[in-house]
Amino acid sequence: MKILAIDTSCDETAAAVTENTKVLSNVVWSQASAHAKFGGVMPSLAQRMHEERIDWVVKKALGKRNLAKDINAIAVTTGPGLSIALGVGINKARHLAIKYKKPLIAVNHIEAHFLSPLANSKTEIKFQVYGLCVSGGNTIFVKINKIGSYEILAQTVDDALGEALDKAARMLWLGYPGGAILEKFTKFGNSKAYSLPIPIVGQEKRKIFTYSGLKSAFYRLVEKEKPLTKEKIYNLAASFQNTAFTHLIRVIRYVLANYKLPTTNYFLVGGGVAVNVELQKRLRKLGKEFGIKLLVPYSKKLCGDNAAMIGVAAFLNPKYIPPSKIDRNPNLSFSKNTI
Amino acid sequence: MKKINEAVEVLKRGGLAVYPTETTYGIGADVTNQKAINKLNKYKQRPFGKPYSVAVANQKMAEEYVELNDTAKRIYKQFLPGPVTVISKGKHKVAKGVESENGSLGIRIPDYPLVIEIIKKLEKPITATSANASYQKRPYKISDILESISDKQKKLIDLIIDVGELPHNEPSTVIDTTMDDPAILRQGEIKFKSENEVLSRGEDETQNLGKELFQKYEKYLGKRPIVFALEGEMGSGKTQFTKGLARAMGVKEEIVSPTYNLVNHYSQIADHQSLDHIDAWRMTDPKELKALELETFVKSKHVVVIEWAEKVADIIKKYRDQAVVVWVRITYGKVANERLISWGNL
Numbered sequence: 311m312k313i314l315a316i317d318t319s320c321d322e323t324a325a326a327v328t329e330n331t332k333v334l335s336n337v338v339w340s341q342a343s344a345h346a347k348f349g350g351v352m353p354s355l356a357q358r359m360h361e362e363r364i365d366w367v368v369k370k371a372l373g374k375r376n377l378a379k380d381i382n383a384i385a386v387t388t389g390p391g392l393s394i395a396l397g398v399g400i401n402k403a404r405h406l407a408i409k410y411k412k413p414l415i416a417v418n419h420i421e422a423h424f425l426s427p428l429a430n431s432k433t434e435i436k437f438q439v440y441g442l443c444v445s446g447g448n449t450i451f452v453k454i455n456k457i458g459s460y461e462i463l464a465q466t467v468d469d470a471l472g473e474a475l476d477k478a479a480r481m482l483w484l485g486y487p488g489g490a491i492l493e494k495f496t497k498f499g500n501s502k503a504y505s506l507p508i509p510i511v512g513q514e515k516r517k518i519f520t521y522s523g524l525k526s527a528f529y530r531l532v533e534k535e536k537p538l539t540k541e542k543i544y545n546l547a548a549s550f551q552n553t554a555f556t557h558l559i560r561v562i563r564y565v566l567a568n569y570k571l572p573t574t575n576y577f578l579v580g581g582g583v584a585v586n587v588e589l590q591k592r593l594r595k596l597g598k599e600f601g602i603k604l605l606v607p608y609s610k611k612l613c614g615d616n617a618a619m620i621g622v623a624a625f626l627n628p629k630y631i632p633p634s635k636i637d638r639n640p641n642l643s644f645s646k647n648t649i
Numbered sequence: 650m651k652k653i654n655e656a657v658e659v660l661k662r663g664g665l666a667v668y669p670t671e672t673t674y675g676i677g678a679d680v681t682n683q684k685a686i687n688k689l690n691k692y693k694q695r696p697f698g699k700p701y702s703v704a705v706a707n708q709k710m711a712e713e714y715v716e717l718n719d720t721a722k723r724i725y726k727q728f729l730p731g732p733v734t735v736i737s738k739g740k741h742k743v744a745k746g747v748e749s750e751n752g753s754l755g756i757r758i759p760d761y762p763l764v765i766e767i768i769k770k771l772e773k774p775i776t777a778t779s780a781n782a783s784y785q786k787r788p789y790k791i792s793d794i795l796e797s798i799s800d801k802q803k804k805l806i807d808l809i810i811d812v813g814e815l816p817h818n819e820p821s822t823v824i825d826t827t828m829d830d831p832a833i834l835r836q837g838e839i840k841f842k843s844e845n846e847v848l849s850r851g852e853d854e855t856q857n858l859g860k861e862l863f864q865k866y867e868k869y870l871g872k873r874p875i876v877f878a879l880e881g882e883m884g885s886g887k888t889q890f891t892k893g894l895a896r897a898m899g900v901k902e903e904i905v906s907p908t909y910n911l912v913n914h915y916s917q918i919a920d921h922q923s924l925d926h927i928d929a930w931r932m933t934d935p936k937e938l939k940a941l942e943l944e945t946f947v948k949s950k951h952v953v954v955i956e957w958a959e960k961v962a963d964i965i966k967k968y969r970d971q972a973v974v975v976w977v978r979i980t981y982g983k984v985a986n987e988r989l990i991s992w993g994n995l
Contacts, residue, residue, distance in 0.1 A: 320909060392911050394942060447909030468888055469906045477883060477908075522852075522906075526884025530981070641914060643902075 311382045314372065314406070315621035316364070318399030319391030319419045320447070322614070323363035325371035327381070328621030331428050336611055336618040337371045339363045360398035368402065371617070377410050385415040385624030387422070389642030396638035404633045415624040416631045418642055419615075420448055423580035425457070425626055426612045426619035427605040438574045440602065442562070444589070445581030445614075446472035446489075449519045451562055454578065458627045463565045466519040471558060472583045474521035478550040481532045482543050492547050493586050499541075499548030504531060506553040514564035524553060551588065559592050566600050577604045584613040652810055653763065657770045664807030665689060667780045667794065668767070670704075670759040672732050672820045672837070674788040676806070677704070677767075677775035680714075686744040689776060692798075692805045695783050696853065701747050702734045702755030702823070704777040706768040711756045714742050714774060721826040730760040732821040732837050734777070747776070753827050763810070779820065784896050787864055790814040819865070835861065846991040848982065855886040855979070858990055859893030863952075866973060870922060874947040874972040878958030878965050878995070881979030886988050887956040890979065891926055898924055898952065907956070912941055923949065929957040938964045947972050969995055 312334070317324045323339040375381065386403035389396060407414040424441035437456045440463075443449070449466040469477070472489055479488025484495065507527050509520045528550055535542050577597050583589060584606050594604045607613050656666050656677075663685040666677045676692065678685035680703045689701070705711045708725050715737035717725065724735050739754035748754045757777040759765070768775060781788045785797040791811045795803065822837035825848070832848040833841055835858075849855045866875050877894065879887040892904045899922070900915045907913040907928040915924040925946045929938060938961040946953050947968055958965055958976070968974060974995035982989050 320911075390910070393914070394940070445909075466905060467903055470909065473906060473908050481883060522884065522886075522888060526886075526981075529882060529884040530985070640910070640912075 311625055312375075312380060313383050313385050313415070313621040313624050314368070314377065314381045315385040315417075315617040315624060316368065316399045316403050317387045317419065317422075317615060317617040317620045318360040318364065318395050318402075319387045319389070319615065320395055322616070323360045323367050323398075324615060324617035324620075325364075325367040326617035326621050327371050327373075327375060328429070328618055328625065330625050331431065331622050333429050333612075333618045333621070335371045335373055336616055337367045338611065338614070338616050339367055360395055364398055364402045367617075368406075377406065377412075381410070381412060383413045383415055383624065383628070384410075385417050385620050386636075387419045387620055388416040388636065389419065389639035391419055391640055393638055393640040396640060400636055400638055404636055407633045413630055414633050414636060416629045416636060417620045417623050419620075420450065421460070421627065422619040422623035423448070424452065424454065424460075424578055425623045426580040426607045427578045428626065429612055429618055429622045430608045431605070433576075433605060435576055435578075435605075438572065439576040439578055440566075440574055442577060442579045442593075443581045444471045444558070444579070444583040446470060446476060448581065449558070451519075451565065453574070463569070464517040464519060464561050466521070469521040469525065471519070471521065471554060472581065474525060474554055475551065475583065477525055478528055478547070478554075481529060482538070482546060484543075484547075489583065489586075492551060493588070495544050495547035496551045496588065499544030499546070501548040501552035503545035504549040506531065506549055508553055508560070509557045511557075511560070514561045515568075517561065517565060519558060519561055521554065521557075524550075524557070555589055555592055558589075559596055562593075563596055563599070566596075566602075575602055577602050579604060579606050580613060580619070582614045585610045653766050653770060656767045656808055656810060659808045660685075660767070660771050660773075660775060662807075663688065665692060665805055666775075666808040666810065667791070667806055668764055668810045669812045669815055670761045670764060670777075672759075672779075672818050673815065674780040674791065674794060675704070675759075675777050676780040677777070679771065680743045680747050680774045680776055683744040686746050686776075688805055689778075690746060692802055693778065693783060694802075698750055699853075700749040700753075700755070701776045701778045702736075702757055702821075703743070703747065703774040704757045704759050704764060704768060705774045706765050707758065710768070710774065711758070713740070715739055715754050715756055718826060720831050724824065724826065725758075728839055730758040730765070731839065732760070732818065733757070733839050734821045734823040734835075736823065736825040736827060736834070738827055743774075753825070755823060757821060763812075784860055784893075786867065786897075787817075787820065789817055817868075820861075844991055845993060846989060849886070849988045849990055851986045852886065852889045855889040855988060855990070856893030856896070859890040859895075860897035861893075862890075862975065862977065862992060863894045863897045866975060869973050870952070871920065871950060874950045874968075875952045876947075876965065876968060876972045876974045877952070877954045878962075878974060878976045879954060879956045879979065880959045880976065882981065885979040885981060886990075887979060890977065890990070891954050891956070894952075894954065895924055895926070898922060900924060923951040925951050925953045927953065927955045929955060929960040932957075932960055935961040935964045937961075943968075966995065 326336040327334040423443040451464040453461045475489035479492040484491040678689045734755045739748040819837040822839045823835035913926045977992040
């Protein structure tokens with residue numbers, strides 16, 4: 311089934327064409343447009359003017375394909391996300407669905423992150439498996455009973471991991487996008503140079519992720535270490551990332567060790583922070599302790615916000631909805647067993 | 650007279666009595682009776698370790714339970730009986746769970762003769778905690794209490810002294826005199842500084858202050874939009890503050906950081922109330938706040954919390970007439986967990 315997928319859940323305007331779980335095209339505005347040349351600038355709402363971008367990304371994603379003849383369904387993110395942004399994608403999808411008489415599919419953005427490793431993947435997955443979404447806006451660890459049926463095992467009670475990394479980068483004046491630059495800097499630093507408090511160490515049984523305490527400890531540390539030298543910045547970056555990841559791994563390990571779930575053999579990991587090589591390494595190592603293999607998206611582009619994952623999720627868990635009923639759901643939560 | 654004797658009997662037996670004060674209705678238990686304090690813990694369902702302030706009849710009685718330094722003595726002279734709770738070093742003469750973890754105890758002498766009489770007859774101090782369950786609204790009448798507690802909790806109350814609706818006065822000002830610099834832990838009617846400023850010693854206390862500030866402005870709920878503009882450095886506790894505020898509003902969901910979404914909406918609250926939690930950290934232009942439908946939230950009389958408000962101050966100021974705008978500033982204190990939280994109407 312060929313799907314034209316759209317995502318305007320927050321900063322990005324994205325469109326893609328997928329065929330089952332194969333990615334035929336994947337267009338993300340900030341990377342594909344002329345603006346991409348001016349990287350390093352934090353996206354402002356002006357750049358979130360999805361209305362101006364949506365036609366362009368849809369056209370580019372379709373390429374030579376003809377909507378009427380080549381596309382079988384239209385999929386769009388209905389939530390969670392920024393309400394006004396979601397509306398743009400939904401309106402476009404609704405309009406196209408009506409104009410070309412195509413079925414319309416509503417997609418949960420976070421579910422798409424969990425399923426993003428399945429894009430272009432030949433790996434055969436036998437459910438149940440684990441899912442982890444680590445992005446700027448979310449940090450959720452779930453058990454995937456089967457596609458469409460999820461159980462939250464742990465999630466953040468304050469900041470997401472991606473957000474924590476971005477904020478640490480900002481405190482070190484590393485520019486934008488912070489998390490990615492931070493990752494680069496950690497390679498030159500000593501992760502043990504500074505000792506930062508591991509969040510809820512020893513209390514992992516609470517099954518939460520929390521970064522607000524680490525954030526304030528880091529703030530005070532950076533203030534104390536000023537004036538910052540290059541060496542200090544490398545070490546601070548490395549120490550922060552190390553502690554942030556250690557916490558994540560500790561909580562996940564607790565869940566894996568104490569839940570005695572029937573053998574699952576995959577970790578599906580998605581979200582912007584999934585590109586981080588160190589994180590992948592640690593997850594892979596953790597997985598080995600429990601006989602679980604890591605599966606991440608085939609390309610970096612599938613980790614950040616994008617529409618290809620929306621197309622894949624729409625194929626795997628199609629939630630058809632009449633155009634008259636589709637609406638934005640910014641609070642669409644993952645707090646129920648099935649979404 | 651009869652009510653006084655009845656109350657004394659109940660308290661002697663280790664029971665719980667709801668009583669009026671010049672601030673809110675309180676719930677009293679004999680502070681030297683461990684069973685009574687345990688019962689009170691069950692009723693309040695508080696996090697373990699949160700201490701209770703106690704009400705005494707006079708300074709002489711206070712001095713049996715705490716050590717009063719000069720600062721404390723001066724405050725007693727000037728403000729008590731009255732709506733001030735003075736924290737001093739405890740003498741450990743009370744049941745476990747009444748004094749704080751570091752051994753300090755808060756004393757009140759309520760400006761309410763009925764209560765003083767009860768304490769005098771009982772010859773023991775009673776707890777001075779408010780009669781509502783944790784994070785529920787301030788109890789100015791008995792129905793405020795009863796409609797937000799469970800049947801189990803209701804059964805734990807042995808006596809209610811109902812004198813009707815109390816004047817809506819602020820809860821007592823709480824001042825800690827055990828440190829070199831006396832610190833205000835809660836801001837009531839009595840002000841010790843020219844501006845509103847409170848010391849928080851941890852996330853729980855910052856959350857609690859979020860609740861307290863919300864309750865100060867609760868009277869505008871549904872009548873005018875209320876905007877809490879939060880200013881504070883990274884990690885100072887803006888989201889913690891919002892957690893307490895939201896909980897006091899009745900929001901059941903976990904409040905998480907809205908940095909990426911820019912706005913999180915909560916509308917499953919009683920009485921068609923809505924909370925919009927905005928984060929301006931990622932905004933590069935104050936106009937972005939406008940594009941986020943702030944105008945709609947204000948028109949619909951929502952409660953709006955804006956983190957990193959200093960980034961969008963110009964836009965917020967424009968709503969000064971339409972909305973009640975409370976500017977809250979959170980700064981780091983002298984030691985690790987301390988924060989200084991000040992606020993004022995814009």
